[in-house]
Amino acid sequence: MTSDSILTPPSQLRGGVGAGRWIGQRLPRREDPRLITGRGRYIDDHQEAGTLHAAFVRSSVARGRIAALDTSAALAALGVVAVLTAADVNSPSHQFWHTVMGPGERTPGRVLADGDVRYVGEPVAVVVAESRYLAEDAAELVELEIDPLPPVVDVRAALRTEERVHPELDSNVAEALPEMEIPGFAERFAGAAHVISETFHQHRYVCVPMETRGIIATWDPWTQQLDIVLAAQGVHEPRLFYARMLGIPEDSIRVRQGDVGGSFGQKMFPMREEHAIVIAARVIGERPVKWIEDRIENLISGGHAREESLKIEVAVNNEGVLLAARAHHLENVGAYPTPGNGANGPTAAGMFPGPYRWGGPGSVAYTSQAIYTNTCGHCAYRGPWMMETVGREQMMDVVARKLGMDPLEIRRRNVISRDELPFTTPTTMVYETVSPAETLEQAAELIGYEQFRRDQEKARAEGRLLGIGLSLYVEPQFGFGSLGTEAATIRVEVTGKVTVYMSTGGHGQSIETTMAQIVADEMGVAISDIRIIQGDTQITPYGAGTAGSRTGAIAGGAAHAAAHAMREKVAAVAGRLLEVSPGDIEMASSVAMVKGDPDGPKVTLAEIAAAAYLNTDALGPDLEPGLEVSKRYKAPQFMFSNACHAVTVEVDRVTGQVRILRYVISEDCGNMINPMIVEGQIAGGIAQAIGGVFYEHMIYDSDGNPLTTTFMDYLLPTAAEIPDFEYGHVVTPSNTPGGYKGLGEGGAIASPPALLNAVSDALAPLGVTLTEQALSPDKILTLIDTAG
Amino acid sequence: MPELPAVADAGTEVDVALTVNGQPRRVRVEPRKTLADSLREDLRLTGTHVGCEHGVCGACTVLMDGEAVRSCLLFAVQVRGADITTVEGLAPDGAALSPVQRAFREHHGLQCGFCTPGFVISATAFLAAHPQPTDTEIREGLSGNLCRCTGYQGIVRAVRAAAAELAATEDASGRKGPA
Numbered sequence: 001m002t003s004d005s006i007l008t009p010p011s012q013l014r015g016g017v018g019a020g021r022w023i024g025q026r027l028p029r030r031e032d033p034r035l036i037t038g039r040g041r042y043i044d045d046h047q048e049a050g051t052l053h054a055a056f057v058r059s060s061v062a063r064g065r066i067a068a069l070d071t072s073a074a075l076a077a078l079g080v081v082a083v084l085t086a087a088d089v090n091s092p093s094h095q096f097w098h099t100v101m102g103p104g105e106r107t108p109g110r111v112l113a114d115g116d117v118r119y120v121g122e123p124v125a126v127v128v129a130e131s132r133y134l135a136e137d138a139a140e141l142v143e144l145e146i147d148p149l150p151p152v153v154d155v156r157a158a159l160r161t162e163e164r165v166h167p168e169l170d171s172n173v174a175e176a177l178p179e180m181e182i183p184g185f186a187e188r189f190a191g192a193a194h195v196i197s198e199t200f201h202q203h204r205y206v207c208v209p210m211e212t213r214g215i216i217a218t219w220d221p222w223t224q225q226l227d228i229v230l231a232a233q234g235v236h237e238p239r240l241f242y243a244r245m246l247g248i249p250e251d252s253i254r255v256r257q258g259d260v261g262g263s264f265g266q267k268m269f270p271m272r273e274e275h276a277i278v279i280a281a282r283v284i285g286e287r288p289v290k291w292i293e294d295r296i297e298n299l300i301s302g303g304h305a306r307e308e309s310l311k312i313e314v315a316v317n318n319e320g321v322l323l324a325a326r327a328h329h330l331e332n333v334g335a336y337p338t339p340g341n342g343a344n345g346p347t348a349a350g351m352f353p354g355p356y357r358w359g360g361p362g363s364v365a366y367t368s369q370a371i372y373t374n375t376c377g378h379c380a381y382r383g384p385w386m387m388e389t390v391g392r393e394q395m396m397d398v399v400a401r402k403l404g405m406d407p408l409e410i411r412r413r414n415v416i417s418r419d420e421l422p423f424t425t426p427t428t429m430v431y432e433t434v435s436p437a438e439t440l441e442q443a444a445e446l447i448g449y450e451q452f453r454r455d456q457e458k459a460r461a462e463g464r465l466l467g468i469g470l471s472l473y474v475e476p477q478f479g480f481g482s483l484g485t486e487a488a489t490i491r492v493e494v495t496g497k498v499t500v501y502m503s504t505g506g507h508g509q510s511i512e513t514t515m516a517q518i519v520a521d522e523m524g525v526a527i528s529d530i531r532i533i534q535g536d537t538q539i540t541p542y543g544a545g546t547a548g549s550r551t552g553a554i555a556g557g558a559a560h561a562a563a564h565a566m567r568e569k570v571a572a573v574a575g576r577l578l579e580v581s582p583g584d585i586e587m588a589s590s591v592a593m594v595k596g597d598p599d600g601p602k603v604t605l606a607e608i609a610a611a612a613y614l615n616t617d618a619l620g621p622d623l624e625p626g627l628e629v630s631k632r633y634k635a636p637q638f639m640f641s642n643a644c645h646a647v648t649v650e651v652d653r654v655t656g657q658v659r660i661l662r663y664v665i666s667e668d669c670g671n672m673i674n675p676m677i678v679e680g681q682i683a684g685g686i687a688q689a690i691g692g693v694f695y696e697h698m699i700y701d702s703d704g705n706p707l708t709t710t711f712m713d714y715l716l717p718t719a720a721e722i723p724d725f726e727y728g729h730v731v732t733p734s735n736t737p738g739g740y741k742g743l744g745e746g747g748a749i750a751s752p753p754a755l756l757n758a759v760s761d762a763l764a765p766l767g768v769t770l771t772e773q774a775l776s777p778d779k780i781l782t783l784i785d786t787a788g
Numbered sequence: 789m790p791e792l793p794a795v796a797d798a799g800t801e802v803d804v805a806l807t808v809n810g811q812p813r814r815v816r817v818e819p820r821k822t823l824a825d826s827l828r829e830d831l832r833l834t835g836t837h838v839g840c841e842h843g844v845c846g847a848c849t850v851l852m853d854g855e856a857v858r859s860c861l862l863f864a865v866q867v868r869g870a871d872i873t874t875v876e877g878l879a880p881d882g883a884a885l886s887p888v889q890r891a892f893r894e895h896h897g898l899q900c901g902f903c904t905p906g907f908v909i910s911a912t913a914f915l916a917a918h919p920q921p922t923d924t925e926i927r928e929g930l931s932g933n934l935c936r937c938t939g940y941q942g943i944v945r946a947v948r949a950a951a952a953e954l955a956a957t958e959d960a961s962g963r964k965g966p967a
Contacts, residue, residue, distance in 0.1 A: 032893040035901030036885065038835015038875035042902060045834035133820065210839045210847060210936050211902040261837070261902025262936050295840040508900030508937050676896050680938060684899065687939030711844035711934070718931040719940040 021588075022517040022527055023738070026676040029513045030532075031259075031506075040259040043214035043231040044292045051216065052081055052284065054277055054291040055135035057125040057142045058301065059117035062151035062374040062704025063165070066115055066124070070143040074127055077141055079134035082284055085125045086114035089279045095244045098269055099237055099482045100544065101340035106175065107372075108168050111275045117146055118165060118335040119374050120705055121300035126276045128289055151374040151704035155332045158371045165335050165372035174333050175343035177368040185365055188324035192315035198398050200391045201772045202752070204307035204332070204698040205691070207381045208716060209507075211261020212293035213302060215274045217281035224248075227288075228255045228278065232535075233268045234505030234545025239537045241270060242278055257535040260507035264688070265380030266303050267507065268547050269339045273301070299714055300706045303379025304698055307332040308344075310391030315359075320403050320410045323359040325395075327352055329368035329387060334377035342378030343370035347385035353425040354392055355436030355472045355642060356414040364426040374704045380547070382685060383475075383749035393471040393753035394771075397760060406453075407470055407757065408444055415440055415472065429476070433741075434642045435668045435732045436472055442666035442728045443470070443644035452648055460765055465651040466661075467762025471754035474642045477549045477742035479635030486555040486635075487541035488562035490519065492570065492627035494613045496590060496606030498525055500562070502534045503543025504555045509681070509744065511551060514673040515559045518738065522563035523570070524587030525605060541630065549742030550635075552673065553734060557633035560737040566629045573608045573627070576619060639734060641741035643667040645686075645754035651762045653784060656777030658694060658759055666728040667746070671739035678743060679727050685747020686725060691717040692748075693755045697774040763787070804868050808833070809877030817864045824848040826864035827874060835875040835905045839934070846933030849906040850874050856913035875905035878912065887953045888912050891946035899937035907933050911947050919958070921951055 034040050071083040089111045096109030113124045125142050129135035152158045152165050158172040165172050189195050216229040226248070230238055235255040243250040260267065273291060281289040293302065308331040315323040329349075333342035345368020353364050370378075383389075400410040416423050417437045424430050449468065456466045489501040500519055504511050512532040520527040534540055543555070567587060574592035575582035578601050586595045590605040609627055611618060616625040648661040665682055672678045695715040699707045708714040733739025752773070759780070760770040768787040772779075805814045808831060815830040822841075827833045827850070836859055839847035843861040850859045851873035878886045888911045891897070898904040907930065914929040915921070921929065926947050927940075935943060 028893050029896070029898075031901065032898060033885075035898055035904055036875075036889045036892050036908060037879045038833070038905045040835075040901050042834075042837070044828070044838070047829065047832070047834070133818070208936055209902075210845060210900070210934060211837070212839075259901065261839075262900040264936070295842065295845075510899065680896050680899060680942065683939030683941045684937045685939075688936070710842055711840050712842070716934050716936070718934060719927045719944055720931040722940045724944070725939065725941060 022520045023673055024671070025517065025674065027513060027517060027674055029510050030516060031510060031512050035259065042211055042259045042261050043216065043229060046216055046229055046258065048288050051288040051290050052128050052130065053132040053135045054280060054289055055127050055132065055139040056123045056273060056297070057127065057139050057144060059113060059120055059122040059124055059146065061117055061146045061148050062120050062153065064117055064146040064148040066113065066117065066144070067147045068143060068145035069124065071125060073143070074138040074141040077134070077138040079130035080127060080138045081130070082128040082280065083125060083138065083142065084276070084280055084283065086110070086112040088283065089276055090114050093247055097244070098339040099240055105340045106169065107337060107341050108166050111272055111279060119376055121297070121376060123273055123276060123301070126280055128280055128284060132292070153373055153375060153700055153702060153704045155330055155371040155373065158373050165374055172372045174337065174341040174370040174372050176370070177345050177349055177366065179367050180365065182362045182365055185324070185362060188359060188363060189315045192323050193318045194316045194402065195313060196316065196399050196402050197311070197313040198395060199309055199311040199771060200394050201309045202306045202387060202390055203774050204304050205696040206299065206302070206304050206698050207264040207266040207379065208298070209262030209264060209266060212295060212298040213267060213273065214292040215277050216288050216290045217278045218288040219282040219285050221285045224252055226253045226278070226282070228253065230255055230257055230270065230274070231260050231267050232257045232505055233263050233507055233547050234543060235535050235537045235540070236503070236542045237545050238270050245275065253537070255537045257505055263507045264382045265384065265547065268380050268545055271303065271338055272336065295711065296709050299698070299709050301376055303338060304334060304376045305378060305381030305384065306692070308387050310387050312391050312395045314395060314399055316399055316403070320400070320405050320413050322356055322414050324363040325358065326365040327391065329366065331368065331370045332373050332375065333370045334373055334375040336377035338377060338379050341370055343368065344385045344387065345370060348388040350427045350429060351385055351474065351476055352388040352392060353427055354389060355416055355434070355474050357416055358426045361426060375700055376706070382688060383745035386749040389471065389473040389749050390753050393473070394756055397757045401764070408449055411440055411470060411472060429638060431474065431640055433670065433732045433734050434474055434640050435730045436474065436642050436644070438730045439642060439644040439666040439668055440472055442730060443646040443664050446666065446726060446728050447646040447648065447662055447664040449646070465653055465762040466648065467651070467758040467760065468646065468648045469754045469756065469758030469761060471645045471750045471757065473746065473750040474640050475549060475743060475746040475749060477553055477639040479550070479554060479639060480637040483544050483548060483550060484635050484637070485632050486543045486550070486558045487630065487632040488558040489541055489630040490562045490566045492566065492605065492609050494609055496529065496604060496609045498523065498530045500530060500532050500559065501540045502532055502555060503541045503558070504534045504551055505546045506534055507546065509546060509551055510674070510677045511546070511555070514552070514677060515555065517673050518556055518559040519563040522560055523567045524589070526590045529590055529605070541632070549744040552669070552740040552742050553639050553736045554633060554635045556673065556740045557635060557737040558631055561633050562629050562631035565631055566627065569627055569629060570605065570608055572623055573612050573619065574603055576623065577603045577608065577611055633737070635736060639736060639741055641669040641743050641746060643746050643750055645750045647754045647758045649758040649762055651759060651780060656780035658775060658780065660690070660723045662726065663723055664726045664728070666730060667743065668730040668732050669743040670732060670734040670741040672729070672731070673740060675729070681744050682727065682747040683725050685745065686751045687717060687722050688748050689751035689755065690722060693752050693773050694775050695721065802865055804864050806867050806869060807871045809873055809880065815864060819863060819865050821864050822860050823862040823864045823867055824859035827859060833874050833876050837902055837905055839903065844934070845903070846910060847903050847906040849909045849933065851909060851913060854913070854916070856910050875908055878908065886912065888915065888946070888950045891950040891953065892943070895945040895949055896942035897938065897946035898942070903933060903935045907935065907943055911950065915947070915951055915954060919951065919955060923948070
């Protein structure tokens with residue numbers, strides 16, 4: 001298949017040639033042809049001859065002492081090359097910190113369990129053999145005896161007990177955001193007409209990418225080079241991490257990623273299993289060592305998320321105007337959270353005010369505690385701090401109900417409007433280009449809010465339980481510190497092909513499509529001439545990784561900057577060839593011409609490139625030969641998109657089933673590079689939230705045993721559970737190049753409270769107070785039976 | 789021939805002859821080796837993905853004598869003589885996408901793409917059995933496959949579109965539509 005046939009746009013192009021030709025189009029993805037035909041190259045598709053395969057021996061006990069660990073039978077088994085334990089693998093010199101967090105994390109680091117175990121699933125030994133089948137056979141021959149100790153499973157118990165998840169530490173508190181002295185804060189509550197308090201709970205649910213984690217590591221003892229192929233969200237952070245962990249030079253490590261089958265935060269930072277494989281590869285030498293996680297491992301040890309509560313106290317006047325809030329966030333971060341101490345409270349604190357005014361500076365106080373338990377550690381999951389929105393948006397409905405006000409009306413009275421921008425929130429975030437009021441009105445109109453209220457009235461009279469839920473949020477993209485920059489290197493090759501090396505680590509975000517759309521427009525080249533390369537530390541520029549909804553604005557900014565610089569370079573050579581000033585050159589579809597003279601002389605990008613590389617004497621002394629440009633974009637510290645979700649449901653009071661009737665999203669992510677991809681990102685996040693609220697629940701028993709360890713128990717939503725979504729777009733361009741904003745996480749942030757508010761609204765006539773998830777049918781029936 | 793490690797043939801392997809994507813193939817496998825692993829490792833057809841290894845996620849779905857089956861739940865020795873179609877067999881030279889594949893691309897039916905081969909195969913089998921499906925039938929017909937990226941929006945749209953295209957093609961070729 002030629003690249004042109006892959007890339008022909010489906011619809012008539014808007015306008016003429018030049019800027020805006022590709023940006024804004026619902027262009028089908030350039031990634032798709034290989035992925036649809038089974039020719040993608042995911043981690044397990046790398047099958048180099050001589051590869052060894054690894055399997056882990058894991059703890060079956062939540063907390064205990066390792067009484068015996070005998071690997072001799074496993075080592076003697078057919079095809080086994082090595083069986084490694086903590087004695088072979090762990091080292092006091094290992095460092096485990098991540099660039100974004102910096103050193104100094106409280107969580108003790110270790111690769112394999114040493115002396116004791118701290119959660120079910122903790123890796124204790126790794127078996128390396130000629131095939132995965134043989135590695136798993138031998139893993140069963142490792143004799144592991146554990147003397148159990150009382151486990152710490154529940155966060156409240158963890159705060160009271162003398163037992164320590166990490167005996168090295170003096171408490172089970174991983175991290176805390178203490179109370180801050182805010183002058184006059186207590187008076188805001190004392191003088192308020194109403195003070196309303198509620199605590200909202202969120203259960204543990206997890207990322208579950210369809211491709212599990214995986215790594216292939218090879219140590220070449222002759223060149224002292226470590227080669228890593230990783231299922232990742234970027235290659236540069238893993239290289240930095242392993243250079244630090246192993247104490248070897250950064251440039252002795254090469255990390256690559258191919259196609260990656262989803263991640264949602266889980267593959268952002270390598271975890272202990274990957275560390276063990278890297279070390280095993282170094283110990284064994286020369287042969288690639290591969291580990292492909294199985295699904296049970298992924299569910300019990302791949303990193304967990306959520307399981308937290310938010311206690312909110314709100315001061316409000318008789319008109320429903322929010323005056324002040326205090327909130328306390330309590331998180332269960334498990335035993336070995338990643339990165340840092342796994343605490344999301346500090347980020348949630350900044351975002352808690354969301355799209356509302358509150359009472360100005362000093363009107364919101366937020367404290368948090370992240371607690372270690374003998375369970376699988378926290379990892380990042382799409383909008384890790386989202387409890388602030390989950391709690392706040394449910395609280396809005398609680399306050400509205402207490403005041404006898406409609407949830408739409410109370411939001412209207414508090415939402416920040418466009419004429420208040422720039423707006424500084426009580427937590428000192430500055431919103432410049434958000435549109436919460438517009439998205440609220442658009443969502444209300446799209447879902448037919450007023451009409452639904454009338455329909456609901458009628459349905460209630462018939463005994464049917466209909467409900468509507470709203471949720472407003474502001475989604476941050478962080479551009480500070482190591483997250484503040486991404487880069488693009490563009491090479492126009494000798495034949496005029498355009499190769500773009502991006503710092504990103506795409507794993508489903510369509511980066512090969514969106515970045516090509518930007519470069520095609522900015523340079524004026526045919527999109528079929530562009531190839532996007534990412535995911536190889538040897539050839540791509542440094543970047544923090546594709547995460548935090550940062551790609552559109554920050555990597556997009558880099559693509560803009562590099563393409564703009566390249567356009568000028570190309571124009572300079574074209575000007576020389578056409579004997580006009582570079583400023584008079586116009587470029588479209590890889591052809592340069594003189595502005596305003598469409599029938600005049602032309603020169604193709606291939607001819608320009610040939611001149612730049614091969615006919616350098618003709619360029620003259622003032623033009624640099626070749627066509628290569630590298631640009632690094634520095635983003636603002638904070639960028640914000642926003643949206644409103646509106647959903648209607650019907651609850652079956654006999655079965656406890658919740659049916660989603662309609663789901664509407666009004667989103668403002670600024671200018672859209674590709675609206676199809678924007679909507680796809682929103683949809684994916686909402687589906688994960690529908691799963692989280694109604695179906696997915698990672699359950700531990702009181703002994704710390706995970707009970708939902710297969711897809712028979714941990715239920716993901718299927719096409720039968722997810723309705724069609726309806727989208728509205730408000731476009732408020734950002735102040736960054738191209739006017740884009742990130743939106744990758746928002747779908748998963750705003751949807752749980754929208755769904756919960758809808759169910760709560762449906763059950764309101766029965767006197768049900770809803771503060772907990774997951775809403776399985778039996779949970780709904782229990783709520784109905786115990787209400788009133 | 790390069791030296792094989794001793795474990796490559798421990799004396800328990802058996803020969804299995806089968807047809808894969810229209811070609812006669814022969815693999816030598818341990819009896820416990822799954823069809824998915826054999827396709828991926830022995831025949832290097834890595835388009836068939838393994839997502840759960842316990843028969844729920846559907847990423848490993850292939851056609852066996854025209855029926856959608858989970859290749860992680862079958863041993864290679866069980867498919868002796870069978871006619872297997874993998875995702876690679878739907879567009880053999882990568883040039884001509886099948887109607888289902890084309891629709892997945894046009895309707896944004898994939899993001900990371902890992903579940904996609906399983907969906908494409910399942911949808912192909914589903915549409916062969918249900919040429920004019922309702923929306924509910926599509927959603928139920930696809931409920932044996934899990935996708936974590938798309939929220940199924942583009943997938944359902946794609947299957948709707950492929951059904952319409954297949955129906956139009958049948959009409960044009962003068963064949964009788966389904967009753």
